[in-house]
Amino acid sequence: MSSKPSAGEKDTRTSGKIERAVFLDAVQHPTTLTPAAVAALSVIWMGAFGVSPNPVKSALAGGLLCIGSWVFHYFVRGEKLAEKYAQKQIAKQQEAERVSRAAYEQAFVDIGFSQGLQAGRELERAYRQLLDFLQAQAARGTVARFHTLADDCYQEGRRLLDQAVALKRALRAVDANALTREQALWRKQAGGMRPDDAAARTLQTRIDSHQRRLDLYARRQTALQELLTECDVLEAALESAYLEAIDLVRADVALQPSQSAAANLEQAVRAARRVEDRLRGLEQGPDEREDDLYREAGASHHSNA
Numbered sequence: 001m002s003s004k005p006s007a008g009e010k011d012t013r014t015s016g017k018i019e020r021a022v023f024l025d026a027v028q029h030p031t032t033l034t035p036a037a038v039a040a041l042s043v044i045w046m047g048a049f050g051v052s053p054n055p056v057k058s059a060l061a062g063g064l065l066c067i068g069s070w071v072f073h074y075f076v077r078g079e080k081l082a083e084k085y086a087q088k089q090i091a092k093q094q095e096a097e098r099v100s101r102a103a104y105e106q107a108f109v110d111i112g113f114s115q116g117l118q119a120g121r122e123l124e125r126a127y128r129q130l131l132d133f134l135q136a137q138a139a140r141g142t143v144a145r146f147h148t149l150a151d152d153c154y155q156e157g158r159r160l161l162d163q164a165v166a167l168k169r170a171l172r173a174v175d176a177n178a179l180t181r182e183q184a185l186w187r188k189q190a191g192g193m194r195p196d197d198a199a200a201r202t203l204q205t206r207i208d209s210h211q212r213r214l215d216l217y218a219r220r221q222t223a224l225q226e227l228l229t230e231c232d233v234l235e236a237a238l239e240s241a242y243l244e245a246i247d248l249v250r251a252d253v254a255l256q257p258s259q260s261a262a263a264n265l266e267q268a269v270r271a272a273r274r275v276e277d278r279l280r281g282l283e284q285g286p287d288e289r290e291d292d293l294y295r296e297a298g299a300s301h302h303s304n305a
Contacts (some may be wrong), residue, residue: 149265153237167223220282226275230275
C-alpha cells in the first residue's frame with residue numbers, strides 16, 4: 001500500500017502552489033506585461049537602428065514600470081491574491097468531492113444496497129466531523145498524527161465498502177430461490193432412478209453444482225454482514241477519537257493523540273484489514289464458471305422434460 005502524504009506535507013505543498021500562483025499572476029498582469037513589451041520593443045529598435053535617446057528612455061521607463069508593477073502585485077496585493085486563489089482551490093476541491101461522493105453513493109443505489117449506503121454516509125460523517133475539528137484546533141498542538149490515523153481509518157472503511165459492493169453485486173447475480181427449486185426438482189427426478197443410471201449421475205452432478213453455488217451464496221451473505229460490522233467499528237473509532245479530542249480541548253491540553261485514541265484507531269484499522277484480506281476473493285467463486293455451464297445444462301434438461 002502506497003503511503004499517503006502527511007497533513008504537514010499537504011500544507012507545505014498547498015502553500016507552495018499558492019505562492020507560485022501569486023508569482024505568476026504578478027508576472028502575467030497586464031500592467032506588468034505591457035511595460036515589459038514596450039521595453040523589449042525599444043531594445044529591439046536600438047539593435048536594428050542604433051542607440052538614440054527616445055528608445056533608451058522608453059526601455060528604461062518600461063523596465064522600471066514592469067518591475068514596479070510586479071513588486072506591487074506580488075508584495076502589496078500578494079495576500080489578497082493568495083486568499084483569492086485559496087478560495088478558488090477550495091471551491092474546486094469541494095465541487096470535485098461533491099461529484100465524487102455522488103458517483104460513489106450512486107454505486108450503492110444502483111444495486112439497492114441501502115445498508116451499505118447508510119454505512120458509507122455514517123463513516124463519512126464521522127470522518128468529516130473529526131477532520132473539521134482537528135483543522136479548527138490545529139493551533140493548539142500537533143495534529144498530524146491524528147490526521148494520519150483518521151485518514152487511515154476512513155480509507156480502510158472505503159475499501160471495506162468497495163468490497164461489500166462487489167459482494168452485493170455477486171449476490172444479486174444469483175437467484176438462490178431458483179437454485180433451490182431446481183435442486184428439489186432434480187432430487188425428485190433422481191429419486192425414481194437407479195443410482196448407477198447415467199441420467200441419475202448427471203442429475204447428481206447438477207445438484208452438487210447448485211449446492212456449491214448455494215454454499216457460496218451463504219458465505220457471501222455472512223461476509224457482507226461482517227464487512228458492514230467492521231465498517232461500523234471504524235466509524236465508532238472515529239467518533240471516540242472526536243470525543244477524546246473535545247475533552248482535551250476542554251481540559252486546555254495541547255491537542256495530541258492520546259494513547260487510548262491512537263490505540264483504538266490503529267486497532268480498528270488492523271482488524272478491518274485482516275477481515276478485508278480474509279474475505280477477499282469471495283466476489284467471484286473459483287467454480288462459478290463451471291457451475292454456470294452446469295446450470296445451463298440443467299435448464300436445457302428441464303425444458304426438454
